[in-house]
Amino acid sequence: MNNIKNEKIVNFSLCFIYAFLIVFFIAHLPIAFVSVLATLSVWNFVIAFRNTKKPNAWLANILAGSSLVVMIYSVGMSDTVILFVAMLLLSSIFKLLQAKTKKHYHIIITLTFFSLSSAYLFNQSIITTLVISGLFILNFAVLGLLESKHNLKMVSKQSSKLFLMALPLAIFLLLFLPKIPAFWQLPGPKLAKTGLSEQVDPFDIAKLSNSDELVFRATFNQQAPSSPYYWRAIVHDEFNGNAWLMSDYLKYNNQSNNSSSVTNNTQKLANYTIIAEPATQKWLYGLAYSMSNSKNVNNSLLGVLRKKNYQAKSLQYNVSSFDFESTALEPFEKKRYTYLAHKQNSQASELANGLMQHVNSDRDFYNALLQYFVEKEFKYTLTPSPMSGDNTIDQFLFENKRGFCGHYASAAAYIFRDAGIPARVVSGYLGGELNQDNNTLTVRQYDAHAWVEVYLENEGWVIFDATAVVAPERLNGSLSQNDELNDEFKSNLDFGLVRLSNFAAINWLRLEIENLDYKWSSWVLGFDDEKQSDFLKSFFGSKNSWLVPLMVLLIAGFSFAGYFVYLNWPQKSKTKPPPIVKEYLDILRWAQKNKVIAPEHLTPNQQLEYISQKKPEVGLLIIEFSQLFNQVRYAKTPFTKERKTQAKDLIKLIKSTNKRKI
Incomplete structure (x- = not known):
């Protein structure tokens, strides 16, 4: 030791x-x-x-x-x-x-x-x-x-x-440096993050409103489309009596790497870039019918995106979004999207039949169901009452009438299917918080949302979201920006800067950190081989690729040579002044600043005496310093920590006394 x-x-x-x-x-x-x-x-x-x-x-x-x-x-x-x-x-x-x-x-x-x-x-x-x-x-x-x-x-x-x-x-x-794959690496950690799942249980999705965990950021290349922004992630087409699931058919028969579902008549909505945070799930996010040409992303026939491989880091990808085509459904598709294996919610079935008797088209039924949620005064809440049993949809529609987005989506999809209108539940995220500094939408877990996609004759797939009439403010921006739900949202939220965003200074700090982190994610973490290739082409041109390794070798060589020269460059030896000399010189500099210059031929004691005579208001202090100087320099008394402190205190008193005199 x-x-x-x-x-x-x-x-x-x-x-x-x-x-x-x-x-x-x-x-x-x-x-x-x-x-x-x-x-x-x-x-x-x-x-x-x-x-x-x-x-x-x-x-x-x-x-x-x-x-x-x-x-x-x-x-x-x-x-x-x-x-x-x-x-x-x-x-x-x-x-x-x-x-x-x-x-x-x-x-x-x-x-x-x-x-x-x-x-x-x-x-x-x-x-x-x-x-x-x-x-x-x-x-x-x-x-x-x-x-x-x-x-x-x-x-x-x-x-x-x-x-x-x-x-x-x-x-x-x-x-x-060329970005080549690692020869060996650890598998990615299974990050313990909250998030969406392939099963939409109304109560589980409501729990996501407690988390301010970052999910992804989106930056539009041109002008952003009009809100609301429904970020699609998972399509659920099976109902098990309590929750909506993704069937095996959609899991394994839905892959597509072509644009067969997009024609020349399809209207493009937007082009944008998304940076998705690391997650254990493979689903990604996009608006409406989404396609991506990024190499790590798979397209699907439903217009949702998936990772090709799990990555333990953020993933940046480009997206093009289009309107849904209004082509007719195949008979087997219509059968799948109207099938209900569990029909224990008899009151909901009666409601569907009652509405059908008073309408003439699918669009009329759509409007009538929206009006039903308005007339019956349903409420949107982040803390829904627990429900159990086989008829939870009936309990929600006719007893509680208070729920999160999952409750409305689950009930609406059930009613549409019971009426013979194709419907499916979609889970993802709604809106996002716009950062004006970088024009980027930030989407967090509390923005999780579920809605219904309904197939209407002559119109195709359209969004049905009872939130639009029950809590219309929710469609604009992020849940964190909803004034009506602000108190309930902040009280449910885990501790973090978002919870303290009511304070202007903290909210400014939060936005600045997010802006800085976005640039870091985009410019550093997102600097992959594609971006590197584009950068090198802009720097050297596409025909002079041989210059890249040459430049790397030259700069690396010069860097190591420069560092070697720096380490071996002769340096001037710094002589340490004798004890108390530094403090003595400090007094001389103070005297010169106050226009008192002692003759150079005088000894240190004589110079101090000369200064004390010219500055009588600090004369006793200078004489006391002179005595301490003699003890240390001539009597060889050790310049201990106490004496050093005494010398500094005397100098401070000399300077402060002179200022008070002035």
């Missing part, structure tokens, strides 16, 4: 790093295992603070075995990435608890680099990058402390300097 320099600050710094990592991984690790990590980190801190002995090998092994049992029981063995991260954190913190030699600390610091890097498996946002970069700098500084007598501040400056010097090279490599 005696050969380890700065041992106490090294322990404090490593505890600080792992405290940040534990906070970061709270959302991804079980709370029981997080508690174990937190307890071990606090124990490490207490040992360093009190300078007590570390646990012996027997106690450490017993604790390690117990913690391993907790880890396996709580984390499990199914998700290999989470298990890997948990083992890495546990082993690093335990190693710190037992570290006694310089070699031990070298191992811990190396493991810490891996622990910090593992954070990028779960989040690559600009905030995460800045925090982790700061912790990287601190970890490099800790490595320097093991071999240096300097303090943490000085080695942190050196570490920051090296980091900033490497930054231009990193940007250069991002722009010019």
Whole structure:
């Protein structure tokens, strides 16, 4: 232990790093295992603070075995990435608890680099990058402390300097280094995110209003189409009596990589770019009938988009949206979209039959059902009353009359099918919050929505959404911007900046962070091989591709050569002034500033006496400093911390007294 320099600050710094990592991984690790990590980190801190002995090998092994049992029981063995991260954190913190030699600390610091890097498996946002970069700098500084007598501040400056010097090279490599697939990589973590599912249960989709988790951002290439924005994700065509499901037919017989459903007569609505956040599901988002030419996206016959492969990072893709064609349904399609296997909601069936008797067309039935929701004074709520049994649609329509979007969509689709009109439930997101700085719509989990697509004769598929008449404000913008539901929305929402957006300063900060994170996602995380190819063509032209590797080699060579010259460039040795001389020169500079210049041929004591005579208001203070100067310079009295403080205090008094005099 005696050969380890700065041992106490090294322990404090490593505890600080792992405290940040534990906070970061709270959302991804079980709370029981997080508690174990937190307890071990606090124990490490207490040992360093009190300078007590570390646990012996027997106690450490017993604790390690117990913690391993907790880890396996709580984390499990199914998700290999989470298990890997948990083992890495546990082993690093335990190693710190037992570290006694310089070699031990070298191992811990190396493991810490891996622990910090593992954070990028779960989040690559600009905030995460800045925090982790700061912790990287601190970890490099800790490595320097093991071999240096300097303090943490000085080695942190050196570490920051090296980091900033490497930054231009990193940007250069991002722009010019060929983006080839990794030879080996971990599978993506199963991110524990809330979100849509293939089953629309009215109560489950209502729970999403509690989450402000980012889902995707959309930027329109030209003028945005008129709202509302119905972002389609999943089509549900089966009703099991309580919820709407996606049938196996749609799952496995719906793939299409061509534009056969889009003709010359189809009206294009918009072109836009979406950056979707990492998620375990494969569905993506688009308006109306959507198509994408991005290489990682599959198109479908229903106009919804899917990922080709799961990706543990954000996905940027281009979308073109079109109106639905009004072509006639095939007989088997009409049969599928009017089929009801479970018809326990007798009152809803009676309502469908009653409306049919008073209308002459599908469009009239559509309007009559909308009017029914208006006349019966239904309410839109984020906290619907629980319902159970086989007739939940009847309970909603004739008893509660309060519900979230899923309740209205489920009931309306049932009524349309019972009346023989093809209908399907669609789940996705509605609206989004527009950021004026970058003209980008931000869509979060609380914007989750369900609606009905109804097939009307001579019109094709059209949207039926009872929200339009029950809560018309919901169709404009985001749920967070709905004044009528503001109190209920904020009280349900998990803690975050969105919940505090009523305060103008916090809301401004939130929008600025989102704007910065969008640019980071678009320009850095979204800089894939396609964007790199376009950039290089604009830089070198399409016929001079051979210049790219040449430029990479030349700049890399010059960079390393420049760094070598910098390290070996002779530097002027900085001589440290003798004790109290710096303070003495400070008084001379003060005197010159006040137009008192002592003759150069005088000794230091004579110069101080000369200044005291010219400035009698501070004469006693200068004489007192002169006595302290004689003690340190001539009597060889040690210039201790107390004497140094005394000298600085005298100088402050001299300067302040002179100002008061003025």
